[in-house]
Amino acid sequence: xxxxxLMQGNWACVEGxxxxxxxxxxxYPITPSTEIAELSAQKxxxxxxxxxxxxxxISGIAAAIGASISGTKSMTATSGPGFSLKQENIGYAAMTExxxxxxxxxxxxxxxxxxxxxxxxxxxxxxxxxxxxxxxIAVSPNSxxxxxxxxxxxxxxxxxxRTPVMFLTDETIGHARxxxxxxxxxxxxxxxxxxxxxxxxxMPFRVEPGEIVPRMPAYGRGFRYNMSGxxxxxxxxxxxxxxxxxxxxxxxxxxxYDNVDDIVTYEEFELDDAELVFVTYGSTSRSVIPAIKSLRxxxxxxxxxxxxxxxxSPAKQIEALAERVKHIVVAEMNRGQYLQEVARLVKGKxxxxxxxxxxxxxxxxxxxxxxxxxxxx
Amino acid sequence: xRSSQLVEKYFRTKNLPHIWCPGCSLGxxxxxxxxxxxxxxxxxxxxxxxxxxxxxxxAVGYLDFNTIHTTHGRALAFATGVKLANPELHVIxxxxxxxxxxxxxxxxxxxxxxxxxxxxxIFNNNIxxxxxxxxxxxxxxxxxxxxxxxxxxxxxxxxxxxxxGAGATYVARGTAFHVNPLVKYYKNAIExxxxxxxxxxxxxPTYYGRQNKSGTAxxxxxxxxxxxxxxxxxxxxxxxxxxxxxxxxxxxxxxxxEYVEEYVGIIERLKGEEDA
Ligand SMILES: Cc1ncc(C[n+]2csc(CCOP(=O)(O)OP(=O)(O)O)c2C)c(N)n1
Ligand code: SF4
Numbered sequence: 293x294x295x296x297x298l299m300q301g302n303w304a305c306v307e308g309x310x311x312x313x314x315x316x317x318x319x320y321p322i323t324p325s326t327e328i329a330e331l332s333a334q335k336x337x338x339x340x341x342x343x344x345x346x347x348x349x350i351s352g353i354a355a356a357i358g359a360s361i362s363g364t365k366s367m368t369a370t371s372g373p374g375f376s377l378k379q380e381n382i383g384y385a386a387m388t389e390x391x392x393x394x395x396x397x398x399x400x401x402x403x404x405x406x407x408x409x410x411x412x413x414x415x416x417x418x419x420x421x422x423x424x425x426x427x428x429i430a431v432s433p434n435s436x437x438x439x440x441x442x443x444x445x446x447x448x449x450x451x452x453x454r455t456p457v458m459f460l461t462d463e464t465i466g467h468a469r470x471x472x473x474x475x476x477x478x479x480x481x482x483x484x485x486x487x488x489x490x491x492x493x494x495m496p497f498r499v500e501p502g503e504i505v506p507r508m509p510a511y512g513r514g515f516r517y518n519m520s521g522x523x524x525x526x527x528x529x530x531x532x533x534x535x536x537x538x539x540x541x542x543x544x545x546x547x548x549y550d551n552v553d554d555i556v557t558y559e560e561f562e563l564d565d566a567e568l569v570f571v572t573y574g575s576t577s578r579s580v581i582p583a584i585k586s587l588r589x590x591x592x593x594x595x596x597x598x599x600x601x602x603x604x605s606p607a608k609q610i611e612a613l614a615e616r617v618k619h620i621v622v623a624e625m626n627r628g629q630y631l632q633e634v635a636r637l638v639k640g641k642x643x644x645x646x647x648x649x650x651x652x653x654x655x656x657x658x659x660x661x662x663x664x665x666x667x668x669x
Numbered sequence: 670x671r672s673s674q675l676v677e678k679y680f681r682t683k684n685l686p687h688i689w690c691p692g693c694s695l696g697x698x699x700x701x702x703x704x705x706x707x708x709x710x711x712x713x714x715x716x717x718x719x720x721x722x723x724x725x726x727x728a729v730g731y732l733d734f735n736t737i738h739t740t741h742g743r744a745l746a747f748a749t750g751v752k753l754a755n756p757e758l759h760v761i762x763x764x765x766x767x768x769x770x771x772x773x774x775x776x777x778x779x780x781x782x783x784x785x786x787x788x789x790x791i792f793n794n795n796i797x798x799x800x801x802x803x804x805x806x807x808x809x810x811x812x813x814x815x816x817x818x819x820x821x822x823x824x825x826x827x828x829x830x831x832x833x834g835a836g837a838t839y840v841a842r843g844t845a846f847h848v849n850p851l852v853k854y855y856k857n858a859i860e861x862x863x864x865x866x867x868x869x870x871x872x873x874p875t876y877y878g879r880q881n882k883s884g885t886a887x888x889x890x891x892x893x894x895x896x897x898x899x900x901x902x903x904x905x906x907x908x909x910x911x912x913x914x915x916x917x918x919x920x921x922x923x924x925x926x927e928y929v930e931e932y933v934g935i936i937e938r939l940k941g942e943e944d945a
Binding site: 342350514 | 681683684713714715717719729730733734735736737738739740743745746747748749750751753754755757758775776779932935936939940943
């Protein structure tokens with residue numbers, strides 16, 4: 293057995309990224325994500341990888357996309373205002389189907405807000421932040437250990453589905469120090485994008501039979517193709533045709549939504565006989581769990597559904613919950629963002645209550661417990 | 670090489686004809702790039718051309734290399750990632766004056782400061798062409814743009830001085846009329862180790878010319894011919910003859926540590942320390 297080491301969430305993110313094969317990082321410093329840049333700067337050259345501090349968050353994501361297009365697994369990390377600045381190029385990565393991990397260590401906004409304090413208020417921005425219709429994958433860890441494993445998974449999903457993946461952590465998890473046993477090489481699966489074979493007749497945006505996304509060759513191998521944020525045909529060249537635009541966007545959505553069972557992960561806790569279920573995610577689940585334990589001791593039938601993949605949402609699972617429980621409480625550090633998605637899925641079948649705020653004070657188990665008693669009384 | 674051979678060898682002929690207006694000089698600039706690449710003998714598979722958004726930036730769609738048509742103003746930032754991740758690639762960036770010096774101005778000065786081995790070609794038509802003739806940071810003072818109906822109030826950038834001031838180690842300016850020197854500058858820029866910038870003075874008869882009554886495309890080309898003087902000749906001209914003249918030529922050529930080499934040097938040093 294390997295020994296556990298004490299590590300901050302932000303460090304575990306970098307360790308996980310390196311484990312997954314990240315060899316390029318570009319970004320701009322911002323609290324509370326800065327340690328991710330700092331550790332990447334320190335570690336990447338030891339792996340033969342590259343770190344660059346860019347002049348702003350826009351170029352931070354742009355350089356990471358450039359590196360990924362050319363064949364290198366890449367990551368960028370940011371918080372708050374920096375996440376807003378990245379939005380245009382997130383849409384570019386979605387449109388060009390470029391694998392990329394974008395870490396957002398969420399802090400309190402809007403604007404400069406409370407720079408050093410935790411929140412979960414970028415959930416909707418992660419889904420819809422760039423203009424236009426596009427699908428996205430977003431995942432959220434609730435511990436240092438899960439920060440590592442989920443970062444690995446974020447890279448795997450990015451490569452497998454050729455998409456930017458949002459890694460939504462927050463100040464609480466990012467700065468929490470917890471013991472972690474680092475997985476050994478080979479212990480976790482690593483997925484690399486599918487590339488065309490040498491000399492293969494290559495159509496840059498055609499999906500080969502039995503595959504999920506178009507193959508993506510590294511630069512220098514002889515496949516000279518065009519990337520464009522304009523709607524493009526299978527050739528990679530722009531097209532104004534409405535039929536083509538429809539087919540392209542349909543395919544982009546289908547690659548994610550036809551594979552939700554593979555993409556979506558979640559944790560269930562004390563759900564079997566639960567009458568009241570907390571739907572939560574990330575750091576807030578750490579307050580929900582002790583509340584449930586305490587409530588159970590007092591005889592309350594409560595449980596937790598923790599979304600690990602936030603987007604696409606665990607729609608099937610939440611719809612099923614609505615069929616069998618009496619109350620749903622969405623617990624999150626904002627004024628009701630994931631609540632909108634949960635309420636959309638529950639369709640009024642059971643009452644949906646919200647507990648949350650975004651003033652920097654984390655939700656306490658005692659508050660959660662009190663709310664549950666009130667709802668159940 | 671004859672034009673038809675150049676087209677065959679370096680252009681994506683399926684995408685032709687291009688979308689540029691009759692009389693536009695972007696084709697001349699693009700052809701000059703291809704001539705430079707051909708004379709240097711660059712491997713198409715190891716050459717990447719990155720552009721932003723604008724009429725100029727549409728050039729990449731026609732060029733048979735690894736090409737990335739990025740977002741407005743950000744081409745240099747994308748290119749930085751390509752080059753740093755893959756130092757063996759030749760990375761060339763094509764940008765309009767607005768793309769490079771307005772929305773992309775921050776990336777321009779920082780790429781220059783880093784002295785990263787990229788070649789930036791700014792096709793400067795002194796106007797926002799793609800969006801229909803709004804003034805740009807290089808539109809001359811008092812000239813007309815659709816968003817400067819009473820004349821531009823601001824002073825324009827001198828892109829050569831801007832790049833030099835920001836730390837570019839190769840800087841030149843050519844024009845779409847003086848094609849032979851232009852090809853030479855492109856070649857020198859691509860061969861230069863470090864950040865190189867070549868400004869190409871282009872004409873936009875459609876949106877600059879019409880608003881400013883600059884005449885036909887041919888007349889605008891004559892204006893390039895008559896008003897641009899080689900810097901070395903300009904230096905010898907008496908003051909009275911310099912009136913109304915602009916200069917082209919090579920302005921900066923110097924050796925300074927290049928970003929990617931420096932970084933790779935660190936990787937190798939760390940490896941050495943590990944092995945020792
Ligand atoms: C973020 C963003 N802002 C604005 C635009 C609209 N836009 C497209 S091209 C352009 C200006 C083009 O001018 P220039 O860069 O000089 O290139 P030209 O078309 O003249 O070659 C503008 C403002 C855009 N595409 N993206
Ligand atoms: S608008 Fe101007 S720059 Fe654009 S293609 Fe036409 S002439 Fe050329």
